[in-house]
Amino acid sequence: MIEVYNRKVHSQHLALNLPSVVVQKTYVRLDTPAPLSRAGIWIRDEGRCAYCRKRMPQRDVTFDHVLPKCDGYGGGWLNTALACFPCNQRKGARRAEQAGMTLHVRLWHPTVAELNRIARRFPPRGVPATWRAYVPFWPEVPGIPELSDERVLAVTNPAFPSGMTDQDYWNVTLER
Numbered sequence: 001m002i003e004v005y006n007r008k009v010h011s012q013h014l015a016l017n018l019p020s021v022v023v024q025k026t027y028v029r030l031d032t033p034a035p036l037s038r039a040g041i042w043i044r045d046e047g048r049c050a051y052c053r054k055r056m057p058q059r060d061v062t063f064d065h066v067l068p069k070c071d072g073y074g075g076g077w078l079n080t081a082l083a084c085f086p087c088n089q090r091k092g093a094r095r096a097e098q099a100g101m102t103l104h105v106r107l108w109h110p111t112v113a114e115l116n117r118i119a120r121r122f123p124p125r126g127v128p129a130t131w132r133a134y135v136p137f138w139p140e141v142p143g144i145p146e147l148s149d150e151r152v153l154a155v156t157n158p159a160f161p162s163g164m165t166d167q168d169y170w171n172v173t174l175e176r
Contacts, residue, residue: 001017001019001020001021001022001023002021002022002023002134003019003020003021003130003131004017004018004019004020004130005017005018005019005020005128005130020128020130020131021130021131021134028112029112030111030112030113030116031111031112031113032111032112033109033110033111033112034109034110034111034112034114034115036075036076036077036080038058038063039058040077040110040115041063041077041080041081041082042058042061042082043115043118043119043122044077044108044110044114044115044118045081045082045105046118046121046122047061047082047122048082048105049082049083049084049087050064050066050081050082050083050087050103050104050105051064051083051084051087051091051096051101051102051103051104052084052086052087053104054084056082056084060084060085061082061083061084062082062083062084062085062088063080063081063082063083064080064081064082064083064087064088064091065079065080066079066080066081066095066096066103066107067079067095068093068094068095069093070093071093076109077107077108077109077110078107078108078109079107080107081103081105081107082105087101
């Protein structure tokens with residue numbers, strides 16, 4: 001750990017500082033396929049509905065199985081796209097052409113580097129103060145507010161299971 005928040009995590013016999021910045025001691029190859037996640041799909045599809053191309057914040061997206069699961073097709077990078085709620089409802093458990101719709105995105109499995117490159121176009125709304133020295137795009141994007149530790153630690157969503165944060169939901173690795 002390089003930086004810690006001003007909060008401790010407690011177990012029965014131990015209290016540990018909550019990490020804010022952690023060093024990874026193994027190299028992550030950027031040319032490896034990215035693990036499937038909701039955030040990864042949102043980044044790959046650039047936050048736009050695959051059918052009407054409307055831009056959507058993460059909180060408003062749904063995920064569409066382009067080839068319906070009820071027809072025996074799985075999920076994964078090559079069969080999952082962002083869809084706004086109206087388009088996803090209209091398409092339902094059919095193929096786009098059966099619903100009179102057009103798929104406007106190319107479904108592909110990005111590498112870690114490709115997702116990182118696309119993600120740079122979507123800077124965060126705020127960065128914890130302890131991250132400042134470690135976030136590579138900080139100087140390039142003026143106006144990104146610095147978040148206090150208290151504000152960072154308060155970000156949770158009551159719609160998620162107990163203890164799950166918005167960050168956990170978006171970054172969990174999905175089954176393929």
